[in-house]
Amino acid sequence: MRKLFFSLVILTVSTTAFTQSGKKDVSSAYNHYLNQYWDRAKSSIDKAITFEDTKNDAKTWMYRGNIYLQLASTNDPDYQGLCDNCAEVAYEAYLKALQLDKDIQAPSMGIATPAQGLRFCSDLLYNEAIKQIKAKNNEKAYGFAEKSYNSNKNSEGANFILALTAELVNKKDVAKERYIQLVKRKTKMFEPYYRLANIYKEENDTANALKVINTEPGDTNFDINYTINKAVVLMWAGNVEEATKIMDNALDKDPNNHLLLFGLGSALSDQKKYDEAEKYLLKAMDVNPDDINTIYNLGNSYYNHYVDIFKSLDTIENDNEYNKAKQDCQSLLRKALPLLEKAHELDSNDKNTLIMLKTVYPRIDKKEGEEEIFSAKLKEIDEKLNKK
Numbered sequence: 001m002r003k004l005f006f007s008l009v010i011l012t013v014s015t016t017a018f019t020q021s022g023k024k025d026v027s028s029a030y031n032h033y034l035n036q037y038w039d040r041a042k043s044s045i046d047k048a049i050t051f052e053d054t055k056n057d058a059k060t061w062m063y064r065g066n067i068y069l070q071l072a073s074t075n076d077p078d079y080q081g082l083c084d085n086c087a088e089v090a091y092e093a094y095l096k097a098l099q100l101d102k103d104i105q106a107p108s109m110g111i112a113t114p115a116q117g118l119r120f121c122s123d124l125l126y127n128e129a130i131k132q133i134k135a136k137n138n139e140k141a142y143g144f145a146e147k148s149y150n151s152n153k154n155s156e157g158a159n160f161i162l163a164l165t166a167e168l169v170n171k172k173d174v175a176k177e178r179y180i181q182l183v184k185r186k187t188k189m190f191e192p193y194y195r196l197a198n199i200y201k202e203e204n205d206t207a208n209a210l211k212v213i214n215t216e217p218g219d220t221n222f223d224i225n226y227t228i229n230k231a232v233v234l235m236w237a238g239n240v241e242e243a244t245k246i247m248d249n250a251l252d253k254d255p256n257n258h259l260l261l262f263g264l265g266s267a268l269s270d271q272k273k274y275d276e277a278e279k280y281l282l283k284a285m286d287v288n289p290d291d292i293n294t295i296y297n298l299g300n301s302y303y304n305h306y307v308d309i310f311k312s313l314d315t316i317e318n319d320n321e322y323n324k325a326k327q328d329c330q331s332l333l334r335k336a337l338p339l340l341e342k343a344h345e346l347d348s349n350d351k352n353t354l355i356m357l358k359t360v361y362p363r364i365d366k367k368e369g370e371e372e373i374f375s376a377k378l379k380e381i382d383e384k385l386n387k388k
Contacts, residue, residue: 022051022060029063033070033109038079041067058101065093065117066109072124087124091147094118122152129161138168149178156187163192172199188218194229206237222250228263235267243267244276258287262294269301272308277301292346296353299339303360306332333364354381 025048032041045064054060071079072086083089094114097104104114111117125148132141142165148155149162163178179196182189193212200209213233217226227250234243247264254260265280281298288294306329313329316322337360343353358381361374 020051022048022054025051026054026057026060026063029067030109033063033067036070038067038070038074038076039082042071042082056100058097058104059106061093061097061100062104062106062114063109065090065097065114066106066111068093069111069117069120069124073120087121087128088144088147090117091121091125091151094121118151119155122148122155122158125151126157126161129165133165133168138165141165142169142171156182156185156189160189160192163195167195172202175199183212183215186218190217190223190226193217194226194233197233198229201233201236209233210237210239222253224250224257224259228259228267231264232267232270235271240271240273256287258284258291258294261287262291262297265294265301266297269297269304272304274301274305290346292343292350295339295346296343299336299343300356302332302336302339303356306336306363330365333360336360337364349384351385354385357381358385
C-alpha cells in the first residue's frame with residue numbers, strides 16, 4: 001500500500017508539472033503593451049494563443065488585435081518589420097475576439113473594443129490594397145479591400161477601394177453595388193460617378209449611365225478625369241454637342257491640357273467624327289510629342305476611318321467617286337503607318353500596336369522598294385506575336 005501511495009504522489013506531481021497555462025503570457029502581453037514594448041508584447045501574446053486555457057479567451061484575442069495594430073501603425077524602426085501582415089493579423093484577432101465575446105472590452109488599453117480597433121484596421125488595410133494595386137497584384141488587393149470594407153462598412157474610402165479592386169478582378173456586381181451606395185451618399189469623390197456610369201455603359205444601360213453621369217458630385221471643384229469621362233459617356237449616348245461643349249469649356253480654361261485634348265480627340269474618334277478627332281489629337285501631340293497613347297490613338301483613328309471608307313466601296317457606283325474613295329483609303333493608311341511605327345518604337349512589345357501593324361502593312365499599295373522592307377517588318381512582328 002505504501003508503494004502504491006508513493007506512485008500516485010509521483011504521478012500527481014508529474015501531471016501538475018506538465019499542466020501549463022497561458023495566463024502569465026496574457027498578463028505579460030498586457031503589461032508590455034502599456035509600457036509600449038511592442039516586441040515583447042508580441043512575443044507574449046503569440047505564446048498565449050497556443051495554450052488551452054487562453055486560446056479561447058476573448059481577452060487574449062482582444063489584446064492580440066491591439067498589439068498587432070500598434071505594430072502595423074508604428075513608425076519606430078525598432079519595431080517595424082516584426083511582422084509582414086500586421087494589420088491583417090489584427091483584423092483576424094478582433095473578429096475572433098467578437099466571435100468569443102461580442103461584449104469584450106479593454107478600456108485601459110486605449111483601444112477599448114474590437115469594433116474600435118477594426119475601424120483603425122480599415123485604414124491600414126486600405127493602404128495595403130493600394131500597395132497591391134500599384135504592384136499589379138489585383139487579387140491580393142481585392143482581399144485587402146474586402147477586409148478594409150468589412151472592418152468599417154460606413155467608410156467611403158473602404159467602399160471605394162472595394163469597388164475599384166472588384167473592377168480589377170472582374171467582380172462587376174460588387175463594384176456596381178459599392179459605387180451605387182457612394183453615389184446615393186452624394187460622395188465628394190468624383191470616381192464613383194464616372195466609374196458607375198461606365199459600368200452602365202458596358203451594360204448598354206443608357207438611361208442609368210446618363211442619370212449617374214449627370215448627378216452632380218458633392219465636390220464642385222474641377223476634376224479632369226471626371227470631365228473627360230462625362231464627355232465620353234455623353235458622346236456614347238448620342239449627346240455629342242453637349243459633350244463637346246463640356247470639353248471645349250474646359251479647354252478654354254486650360255487650352256494646352258494634354259489629357260483634355262487626348263480625351264476629347266479619342267472620344268470623337270470613337271463616335272466616327274474623324275476630322276474633329278484629328279484636330280484635337282494632333283494638338284495633344286504638339287503638347288506631348290512622345291505620349292504613346294496619343295500617337296497610337298491617332299494612328300488607330302486613321303485606320304478606323306480607312307475601314308469605314310473601304311466598307312463603303314461596294315456601294316459607290318460613280319467611277320470617279322470610287323477612285324477618289326480608294327485614294328482616300330491609301331492616304332489614311334499612309335497617315336496611320338508612321339504613327340503606329342512610332343508607337344512600336346516607344347513600346348516594341350505592345351500587342352495592340354503589333355496587331356495593328358500586322359493589319360496595315362499588307363493593305364498599303366507598295367511603292368518601289370517597299371515590298372521587301374514591309375515583308376521583313378512583318379516577319380519581325382509575327383515572331384513577337386508568336387512569343388506571346
